[in-house]
Amino acid sequence: MKRIIISVILLFTFCVNAVDKAFFEQVIIHNIEQSIINAKQISASIKQGKTKKSQMLFVQLVSNWKKVEATYVLGDLNEDFLDTPRYIDIFHGNNEDIKAQLDLIISANDDLSYALYRHSHKTINALEYLLFTQDLSNTRVRSMALIMAKSIEHYLRNIGSAYQAHRSKFVQDEQFASAILLNALVSSTYALKEWRIGDVAGLSKKYKGHADARRAEYAISQNSVMAILSILQAHKQAIDASSHKDFGDVARKFGATKEINKTIGFLNQAIAQVEKMQEQDLLNAKGKSLYQSTNWLMQSYYLSLMNKLGFVSKVLDADGD
Amino acid sequence: MRTQKKIIISSVLTMAMVASTAQAFFGGKNEVLTAYADIAIASYTDALNDAKSMQVAIKDFTKNPTTMMMENAKASWLNARESYGQTEAFRLSNGPIDAEEGWHTVYGAPEGQLNAWPLDENMVDYTMDAKGKKTSGNIIDAKGAFTPSGEKSKTVNVSNITPDVLAALNENGGDANVATGYHAIEFLLWGQDQDYANFIKDGITTGALIAGQRTVADYTTAKNADRRKQYLNAASALIVSDLESMVVAWGKGDNSNYRAALLGNNTSDKNIDEKTALSQIFSGLGVFIKSELANERIAVAVLTPSEEDEHSCFSDNTHRDIAQNYQGFKNILFGTYNGIDYGVAPIDALKDKSKLMALIKSADAKVNKINALAQISRHFDYQIRPNDPQAKQIKKLKNELRAIGDQMINVAKANGINLSVGDVTDGEETQL
Numbered sequence: 186m187k188r189i190i191i192s193v194i195l196l197f198t199f200c201v202n203a204v205d206k207a208f209f210e211q212v213i214i215h216n217i218e219q220s221i222i223n224a225k226q227i228s229a230s231i232k233q234g235k236t237k238k239s240q241m242l243f244v245q246l247v248s249n250w251k252k253v254e255a256t257y258v259l260g261d262l263n264e265d266f267l268d269t270p271r272y273i274d275i276f277h278g279n280n281e282d283i284k285a286q287l288d289l290i291i292s293a294n295d296d297l298s299y300a301l302y303r304h305s306h307k308t309i310n311a312l313e314y315l316l317f318t319q320d321l322s323n324t325r326v327r328s329m330a331l332i333m334a335k336s337i338e339h340y341l342r343n344i345g346s347a348y349q350a351h352r353s354k355f356v357q358d359e360q361f362a363s364a365i366l367l368n369a370l371v372s373s374t375y376a377l378k379e380w381r382i383g384d385v386a387g388l389s390k391k392y393k394g395h396a397d398a399r400r401a402e403y404a405i406s407q408n409s410v411m412a413i414l415s416i417l418q419a420h421k422q423a424i425d426a427s428s429h430k431d432f433g434d435v436a437r438k439f440g441a442t443k444e445i446n447k448t449i450g451f452l453n454q455a456i457a458q459v460e461k462m463q464e465q466d467l468l469n470a471k472g473k474s475l476y477q478s479t480n481w482l483m484q485s486y487y488l489s490l491m492n493k494l495g496f497v498s499k500v501l502d503a504d505g506d
Numbered sequence: 507m508r509t510q511k512k513i514i515i516s517s518v519l520t521m522a523m524v525a526s527t528a529q530a531f532f533g534g535k536n537e538v539l540t541a542y543a544d545i546a547i548a549s550y551t552d553a554l555n556d557a558k559s560m561q562v563a564i565k566d567f568t569k570n571p572t573t574m575m576m577e578n579a580k581a582s583w584l585n586a587r588e589s590y591g592q593t594e595a596f597r598l599s600n601g602p603i604d605a606e607e608g609w610h611t612v613y614g615a616p617e618g619q620l621n622a623w624p625l626d627e628n629m630v631d632y633t634m635d636a637k638g639k640k641t642s643g644n645i646i647d648a649k650g651a652f653t654p655s656g657e658k659s660k661t662v663n664v665s666n667i668t669p670d671v672l673a674a675l676n677e678n679g680g681d682a683n684v685a686t687g688y689h690a691i692e693f694l695l696w697g698q699d700q701d702y703a704n705f706i707k708d709g710i711t712t713g714a715l716i717a718g719q720r721t722v723a724d725y726t727t728a729k730n731a732d733r734r735k736q737y738l739n740a741a742s743a744l745i746v747s748d749l750e751s752m753v754v755a756w757g758k759g760d761n762s763n764y765r766a767a768l769l770g771n772n773t774s775d776k777n778i779d780e781k782t783a784l785s786q787i788f789s790g791l792g793v794f795i796k797s798e799l800a801n802e803r804i805a806v807a808v809l810t811p812s813e814e815d816e817h818s819c820f821s822d823n824t825h826r827d828i829a830q831n832y833q834g835f836k837n838i839l840f841g842t843y844n845g846i847d848y849g850v851a852p853i854d855a856l857k858d859k860s861k862l863m864a865l866i867k868s869a870d871a872k873v874n875k876i877n878a879l880a881q882i883s884r885h886f887d888y889q890i891r892p893n894d895p896q897a898k899q900i901k902k903l904k905n906e907l908r909a910i911g912d913q914m915i916n917v918a919k920a921n922g923i924n925l926s927v928g929d930v931t932d933g934e935e936t937q938l
Contacts (some may be wrong), residue, residue, distance in 0.1 A: 295703075
């Protein structure tokens with residue numbers, strides 16, 4: 186499995202003011218709170234057996250969760266939360282065939298409290314499979330979907346509470362906050378470019394020349410492009426927001442105006458491209474262009490911006506490139 | 507395959523090695539390598555001797571298959587794992603145990619043959635599947651030709667189960683097609699422990715302190731009893747011969763072997779550049795503790811959760827695997843083995859040891875707790891259950907071991923070697 190490994194080490198001799206408290210409230214906290222609301226609404230909708238409404242709410246949940254994921258710094262604030270996202274989302278992180286497993290569970294009679302013992306069985310990916318391929322009027326399916334939605338809500342609440350508990354660690358230690366945020370953005374961009382676009386379009390090293398729409402993150406519900414847009418919007422919140430001091434402001438303050446403007450340019454270019462895309466476009470020239478834009482965005486983050494701001498990036502692509 | 511991770515020496519590392527400026531430590535480095543090599547031969551000699559004892563116990567059991575003799579064979583397997591587990595820290599360092607290229611592959615790079623896992627036990631012998639049906643179509647019940655599942659697998663004549671036959675079957679057609687090594691023997695002695703339908707249900711061998719319960723009848727009255735005996739003897743013979751090759755590679759007094767090359771004493775122009783040797787060792791230690799032990803052997807099991815991803819899932823000996831793998835890592839880091847000081851250790855050059863020692867102290871406590879509970883309360887496969895409070899501690903242990911792996915960058919630097927995070931991380935580790 187191809188993987189990028191990134192560590193950001195702060196050079197303490199170069200003082201960088203971090204993003205401010207407003208960023209933490211308006212981005213980090215806001216996004217997690219929205220996703221909690223979505224998860225709660227889905228539970229209520231599933232309980233009522235409303236398939237269409239549940240599907241619509243699922244789209245909103247995906248949108249907000251992708252934003253939380255793109256700027257996820259909680260594991261750096263408290264290592265106990267390093268693994269929490271994988272309890273919500275197993276995209277590209279699990280070799281299990283959960284569809285087959287879920288089919289077996291649906292057709293069996295085992296008590297769901299232990300039939301759904303695997304964390305992967307209660308993720309957003311499992312919920313997508315049930316909401317978009319199964320019949321919610323089936324009591325067992327509905328019960329399973331409800332367990333999934335509640336589990337997702339549970340872990341989202343854990344994340345929300347932990348962010349609140351670690352607010353001071355983020356807002357008071359500016360250098361640390363800057364480092365972990367940039368690290369999250371770089372990691373997110375790599376996953377976006379390589380897994381969410383490249384693997385689908387047949388442009389990643391792993392799947393070079395072998396495009397396959399089934400590798401898209403939300404292939405079942407056809408929400409993969411929307412998820413990509415949400416991720417890019419989270420980056421926009423982090424580096425090019427008008428409502429709060431963001432990472433872009435910090436970059437300009439410390440002389441990286443050219444670098445951050447370039448980064449924002451690539452980001453805006455990618456957003457503009459995604460806004461005109463449909464799911465199937467991931468497989469054509471539009472997908473290729475988006476792959477290039479997100480690649481430039483990643484390069485811009487970790488090659489120029491990190492260095493200019495006084496971070497040392499150490500990047501190793503396991504495949505050697 | 508988890509047991510055959512490629513050690514990736516990146517261009518970053520190569521450049522770092524060239525750029526290293528710590529020439530002042532030149533004399534000390536040889537002593538680090540000497541201690542490393544001395545611990546290696548001591549460790550592999552113990553592993554070989556224990557494997558030989560296991561081979562004898564298995565032979566005795568197959569000659570006289572009683573319940574008591576079966577328990578003796580199991581005890582010998584458990585004992586053999588104690589010493590072998592410590593040798594695993596020598597992996598992933600481009601050494602003779604698993605080097606994928608170089609002249610020292612002449613030692614057979616036998617790691618995949620010794621300790622491959624997880625294995626598809628259905629290929630070896632019968633199991634009870636998820637629907638409660640006894641499986642067939644395995645090596646034991648095959649008549650004549652046997653073709654493992656998977657793409658491009660090759661048919662092997664298994665009329666007689668010999669070391670060569672098992673070697674030909676191992677990983678034939680796929681990484682999970684494991685036919686040799688400790689875990690194949692483990693399965694043939696203990697049998698299935700996991701409930702494939704749902705490991706939480708634990709309906710095959712019910713109980714928190716209950717491992718696999720293969721009966722001695724499989725070696726007496728059951729169909730194919732003699733083939734199981736053949737299999738056990740062939741597999742144990744392979745382990746012994748593979749470990750003998752490691753003892754040859756690391757043996758003292760041989761100016762043509764791997765040890766001599768590592769220490770610059772090889773007279774056949776095969777000497778390994780000192781900095782290259784140190785880089786590979788520090789990188790290997792980091793990858794082993796971070797990606798292999800923490801990620802593949804602990805994280806995958808506890809985060810899934812999954813019994814089939816615990817290391818010794820038939821005997822429920824995973825707690826000892828973790829303890830001894832970790833001990834093997836510490837042996838090299840501290841330059842000690844079985845309480846004996848082997849000289850200059852990698853950690854000696856590290857000026858500020860506080861962070862690393864704090865991590866080790868904390869990890870020690872968690873490893874000990876896993877062991878203690880496995881003996882009196884519940885095995886590892888119960889400790890990883892989602893609602894067990896130990897699951898959280900095991901996750902913390904995983905994080906600490908990964909942090910210890912990253913600390914190898916500092917240890918390496920103190921010894922004049924520059925490594926990056928990528929150098930102490932397996933780029934192909936399972937994503938979680």
